[in-house]
Amino acid sequence: MTSNREIHLASRPVGWPTEDTFRLVETDVPTPGPGQIVVRNQYMSVDPYMRGRMNDVKSYVAPYALDAPLDGGAIGEVVASEAADIAVGATVQHGLGWREFALLDATAARPVDPSIAPVSAYLSVLGMTGMTAYAGLLDVAAMKPGETVFVSAAAGAVGSLVGQIAKLKGAGRVVGSAGSPAKVERLRALGFDAAFDYHDGPVRESLRAAAPDGVDVYFDNVGGDHLEAAISAMKLHGRVAICGMIGQYNATEPPAAPRNLALVIGKRLTLRGFLVNDHNDVRAAFVRDVAGWLADGTLSYDETIVDGIENAPAAFLGLLRGDNLGKMLVRV
Amino acid sequence: MTSNREIHLASRPVGWPTEDTFRLVETDVPTPGPGQIVVRNQYMSVDPYMRGRMNDVKSYVAPYALDAPLDGGAIGEVVASEAADIAVGATVQHGLGWREFALLDATAARPVDPSIAPVSAYLSVLGMTGMTAYAGLLDVAAMKPGETVFVSAAAGAVGSLVGQIAKLKGAGRVVGSAGSPAKVERLRALGFDAAFDYHDGPVRESLRAAAPDGVDVYFDNVGGDHLEAAISAMKLHGRVAICGMIGQYNATEPPAAPRNLALVIGKRLTLRGFLVNDHNDVRAAFVRDVAGWLADGTLSYDETIVDGIENAPAAFLGLLRGDNLGKMLVRV
Numbered sequence: 001m002t003s004n005r006e007i008h009l010a011s012r013p014v015g016w017p018t019e020d021t022f023r024l025v026e027t028d029v030p031t032p033g034p035g036q037i038v039v040r041n042q043y044m045s046v047d048p049y050m051r052g053r054m055n056d057v058k059s060y061v062a063p064y065a066l067d068a069p070l071d072g073g074a075i076g077e078v079v080a081s082e083a084a085d086i087a088v089g090a091t092v093q094h095g096l097g098w099r100e101f102a103l104l105d106a107t108a109a110r111p112v113d114p115s116i117a118p119v120s121a122y123l124s125v126l127g128m129t130g131m132t133a134y135a136g137l138l139d140v141a142a143m144k145p146g147e148t149v150f151v152s153a154a155a156g157a158v159g160s161l162v163g164q165i166a167k168l169k170g171a172g173r174v175v176g177s178a179g180s181p182a183k184v185e186r187l188r189a190l191g192f193d194a195a196f197d198y199h200d201g202p203v204r205e206s207l208r209a210a211a212p213d214g215v216d217v218y219f220d221n222v223g224g225d226h227l228e229a230a231i232s233a234m235k236l237h238g239r240v241a242i243c244g245m246i247g248q249y250n251a252t253e254p255p256a257a258p259r260n261l262a263l264v265i266g267k268r269l270t271l272r273g274f275l276v277n278d279h280n281d282v283r284a285a286f287v288r289d290v291a292g293w294l295a296d297g298t299l300s301y302d303e304t305i306v307d308g309i310e311n312a313p314a315a316f317l318g319l320l321r322g323d324n325l326g327k328m329l330v331r332v
Numbered sequence: 333m334t335s336n337r338e339i340h341l342a343s344r345p346v347g348w349p350t351e352d353t354f355r356l357v358e359t360d361v362p363t364p365g366p367g368q369i370v371v372r373n374q375y376m377s378v379d380p381y382m383r384g385r386m387n388d389v390k391s392y393v394a395p396y397a398l399d400a401p402l403d404g405g406a407i408g409e410v411v412a413s414e415a416a417d418i419a420v421g422a423t424v425q426h427g428l429g430w431r432e433f434a435l436l437d438a439t440a441a442r443p444v445d446p447s448i449a450p451v452s453a454y455l456s457v458l459g460m461t462g463m464t465a466y467a468g469l470l471d472v473a474a475m476k477p478g479e480t481v482f483v484s485a486a487a488g489a490v491g492s493l494v495g496q497i498a499k500l501k502g503a504g505r506v507v508g509s510a511g512s513p514a515k516v517e518r519l520r521a522l523g524f525d526a527a528f529d530y531h532d533g534p535v536r537e538s539l540r541a542a543a544p545d546g547v548d549v550y551f552d553n554v555g556g557d558h559l560e561a562a563i564s565a566m567k568l569h570g571r572v573a574i575c576g577m578i579g580q581y582n583a584t585e586p587p588a589a590p591r592n593l594a595l596v597i598g599k600r601l602t603l604r605g606f607l608v609n610d611h612n613d614v615r616a617a618f619v620r621d622v623a624g625w626l627a628d629g630t631l632s633y634d635e636t637i638v639d640g641i642e643n644a645p646a647a648f649l650g651l652l653r654g655d656n657l658g659k660m661l662v663r664v
Contacts, residue, residue: 059343059598060598060599150549210397223593223594225471227593242593242596242597243597244597245593245594245597248594254591254592254593255593258593259586259587260586261555261559261574261577261590262555262577262587262589263605264574264578264603264604264606265574265575265576265577265604265605265607266384266391266392266607267392267605268604268605268606268607269604269605270603270604270605271596271602271603271604272596272600272601272602272603273595273596273597273599273600273601273602274597274600275596275597275598275600278600
C-alpha cells in the first residue's frame with residue numbers, strides 16, 4: 001500500500017457541521033523514524049466531544065487545526081516498526097484516528113490483547129466510553145444501592161452502559177431517555193426499569209411519570225431541557241454528573257435552560273462536570289468489574305459501525321443526529 | 333403591657349412584594365401554658381429566604397400561611413415563664429419573629445449570654461448568618477489557602493463575612509460585588525482585595541478585571557448574571573457554593589442564566605446548593621474561630637437596624653432592594 005487517506009477539517013462549522021466541514025485527502029503511507037511505528041487503523045471512535053474541538057476556542061483539549069487531519073481514539077495493527085518494544089503485527093490503541101495509517105511514537109501507543117475481546121470493544125465498553133460511564137456514575141455521582149438513576153442519551157455509547165452498570169451495582173430504579181421508539185425498546189431489553197422517547201412530550205412530564213418518587217442521580221449527556229427536568233425531579237441531596245451536553249453543541253445562540261437552577265439550594269443538589277481522565281483511581285475497579293460482567297454476559301454493549309474512512313464524516317454527522325445505537329465506530 | 337403587635341401575610345406577592353403584602357395586627361399579649369414562655373422580642377432577623385416562603389410552593393420550609401403572623405429568627409427577653417429551666421429575665425433566641433411578644437415552648441428557645449456580645453450579634457455574625465458564611469466557604473466550597481474567592485452581594489450580611497473569613501483563612505485574593513459605590517468602598521475597608529459595583533458594566537467584564545487569573549471558589553448569593561460570570565471565570569476544579577439567588581426571588585419569568593453551564597464539563601466544576609442546617613459538624617469550629625476573631629477585632633460585622641415592628645415590612649422590602657449594609661435587623 002502506498003496510499004493513505006485521511007479526513008481533514010476543511011472549515012469551522014457554525015451551528016451544525018455538514019459534509020463541507022470535512023475533506024478527504026490522499027497522502028503517502030508514512031515511514032517510521034527511530035522509535036516510531038505505523039498503524040493500519042481498523043476502527044476509529046466517533047465521539048460528541050469532537051464537535052467542540054471544531055470550534056476555535058480554548059478548552060480542555062486544543063481545537064482541531066484547519067486543513068490538517070482530525071484525530072481521536074483508534075485501534076489497529078502495527079504494519080511497520082522502528083521501536084524495540086512494539087513488533088509488527090501487534091494490535092495497539094492510540095489517539096490518531098480519522099486516517100487509514102497512523103504514524104506515531106511507540107510511547108503513544110498502548111498494546112491490547114485481541115484475544116480478550118473484539119478489538120472494537122477497546123474503543124467502547126473496555127475503553128474511554130466504558131470508563132466514562134463507570135467513573136461518572138460511581139465516582140462523580142457516588143451512586144448508592146437502592147437509589148433511582150436517570151440517564152439521558154441512554155441508548156448511546158455511554159448512556160447504555162450507565163444504565164446497566166447502575167442496575168449491576170444495585171440501583172433501585174433506572175430510567176433512560178432516548179430519541180426513537182426503537183431505542184426505547186432497546187433500553188427495556190437492556191434492563192432499564194423505565195424509558196421514554198423525549199419527542200413524546202416535555203421531558204419534565206415524561207420523567208415524572210417514569211420516576212414518580214424522584215431521582216437521586218442524574219447522569220447528564222444532553223443538558224438543556226433534560227437537565228432542567230432532572231433538577232425538578234431530584235430528591236434532597238441528589239447528584240448530577242455532567243458528562244456532556246450534546247443538545248447544545250451545535251447551538252448558535254447560548255442555551256437558556258436550566259431555568260430552575262435555584263432549586264439546587266433547597267434540595268442541596270450537587271452538579272459536577274467531569275472528564276474521565278481525572279478518575280484513574282477507579283480504573284482498576286473498572287477493569288475488574290467490566291471484565292467480569294463481559295465474561296458472564298451480564299453487560300451488553302451496542303455498536304453502530306460505518307464502513308470506510310471516506311464515510312467517517314457521515315458517521316460523525318449521524319452521531320450528532322442520534323442515528324447510532326450504542327457506540328458509533330468507523331471500520332477503516 | 334396588654335397589647336401585642338404582629339405582622340401577618342395579607343396576600344401572596346406576585347413579583348416584588350409591596351406594603352400591601354403585609355398587615356399589622358394588634359392582639360393580646362399571650363399567657364404561657366405549662367412548659368411555655370413569653371418572650372418580648374428585642375431584635376428580629378430579616379432574611380432573603382423569607383421571600384420564597386411567601387409563595388405557596390413546596391420547599392425546604394413550609395410556606396407562610398395567609399392571614400397569620402410571619403416567623404423567623406428573633407431574640408429577646410423572657411417576660412413570663414411556666415418552664416422550670418428558663419427564668420424570667422433570661423435572653424433567648426428563637427424562631428418567632430415578626431411580633432412583639434412570642435409565645436413558645438421553652439424547648440424551642442435557646443438561652444444566650446448577652447455579656448459575650450451584643451444580643452443582635454446572635455442573629456448575625458454569631459448566628460445563622462455567620463454559620464452560613466463559614467460553612468459555605470470552608471465546608472461546601474472547601475476553600476484552601478492561596479485560592480481566589482469571589483462572593484456576590486458581598487456587602488450583605490453573609491457576603492461580608494464570607495470575604496473576611498476567606499482572608500482570615502488564607503485566601504490569596506478575595507473579590508466582592510455589590511450594588512453601590514458606598515458598599516464597594518466598605519468592602520475595600522473590610523480587606524477585600526478587589527470590589528466592584530455590578531451596575532458599572534457586565535459582571536463578566538468586571539470580574540475578569542478584578543480576578544484576571546481566574547476564580548477558584550465562588551460563593552453565590554445572587555444567581556443569574558453573577559453565576560454565569562463566575563462560571564466563565566472559574567479555574568479548573570473550581571467550586572461554587574450556592575447559598576442564594578436573590579437576583580431572581582422576585583422574578584415572574586423563569587430566569588435564563590447561566591447560559592454557559594456546559595463549561596462545567598471541561599473545567600470540572602462543582603456547583604453545590606446548601607442549607608446551613610446540614611453542616612452542624614463544623615459548628616464547633618465556627619464558634620471557636622468567630623469568637624476568637626471577634627475578641628481580637630479581626631472580624632467586623634455591619635448591621636442595618638430599622639426601629640419598630642410596624643416598620644418590619646419596609647425593612648424587608650429594603651433588604652430585597654439592597655438598601656442594607658450587612659445584616660438587616662428590626663429593633664422591635
